[in-house]
Amino acid sequence: MSRALPVLSLLMTALLALPLPARACDIALVLAMDVSGSVDAYEFGLQTRGVAQALRDPDVSDALVRGRVALAVVQWSGAMEQTVAVPWTRIAEPAQVARLAGRIAGLPRAHAGGNTAVGDAIDLAAGLFDQVRDCAHWVIDVSGDGDENEGFRVGRARRAAWERGITINGLAIEGAATGQSITNFYRRHVVTPGGFVVTAQQHSDFARAMRDKLLRELIPPLARAPGGAPVHRIGFLHPRMR
Numbered sequence: 001m002s003r004a005l006p007v008l009s010l011l012m013t014a015l016l017a018l019p020l021p022a023r024a025c026d027i028a029l030v031l032a033m034d035v036s037g038s039v040d041a042y043e044f045g046l047q048t049r050g051v052a053q054a055l056r057d058p059d060v061s062d063a064l065v066r067g068r069v070a071l072a073v074v075q076w077s078g079a080m081e082q083t084v085a086v087p088w089t090r091i092a093e094p095a096q097v098a099r100l101a102g103r104i105a106g107l108p109r110a111h112a113g114g115n116t117a118v119g120d121a122i123d124l125a126a127g128l129f130d131q132v133r134d135c136a137h138w139v140i141d142v143s144g145d146g147d148e149n150e151g152f153r154v155g156r157a158r159r160a161a162w163e164r165g166i167t168i169n170g171l172a173i174e175g176a177a178t179g180q181s182i183t184n185f186y187r188r189h190v191v192t193p194g195g196f197v198v199t200a201q202q203h204s205d206f207a208r209a210m211r212d213k214l215l216r217e218l219i220p221p222l223a224r225a226p227g228g229a230p231v232h233r234i235g236f237l238h239p240r241m242r
Helices: 004-019 040-057 058-066 094-105 116-130 152-163 181-190 203-218
Strands: 027-032 070-076 080-088 137-144 167-172 197-203
Touching: 027 040, 027 116, 027 203, 040 058, 040 094, 040 181, 040 203, 058 167, 058 203, 070 116, 080 094, 080 116, 080 167, 116 152, 116 181, 137 181, 152 167, 152 181, 152 197, 167 181, 167 203, 181 197, 197 203
Parallel strands: 027 070, 027 137, 137 167, 167 197
Antiparallel strands: 070 080
């Protein structure tokens, strides 16, 4: 028995020294930003800086790292006017979040003066997930300040995305004295079953809305401890069949 103990101790030490297998990401997230003609240069800056500010939030940053999130950014406008502004970026440490936030804050505008083709934006974003098949959940965040006035593919695009196992959430940017018209459009026509919409009261409220949306996606209510303290775990949305 006395000779077995040192052997067991050596075995345990060897096992602990083995490198842990790399963990695939929990969620792949596309931020699809509206840069159509209804968004002026100042409002475009509020959007890019708002995303950066939300990513730098300590709770958001921590959730991104813990979830090994893969994030991409798309700028979209009218039909045939969609650009991948930031390709998939894997996040494994806080420094990567900081670099990504800085990059997004300084993004040049890809399109200006175009119409609003929400369905085309969803189609482009959905195609990106072929590059991140190891991620457990696929999510598209569509943000915008108008309903669809070109392409008219949003219903078909939403259905096709859902059938692939992609969840679509929305960030609706309301204008002055418009009530909840954009929010209602997103709820009825853009988000998938189980998805949700966060409303920004004008572009100046974009950073707050983006932070709230990211926290809701990355730290869902069922993963919160009593009293509302977040338990950093990602697990929700569409159970993909692939």
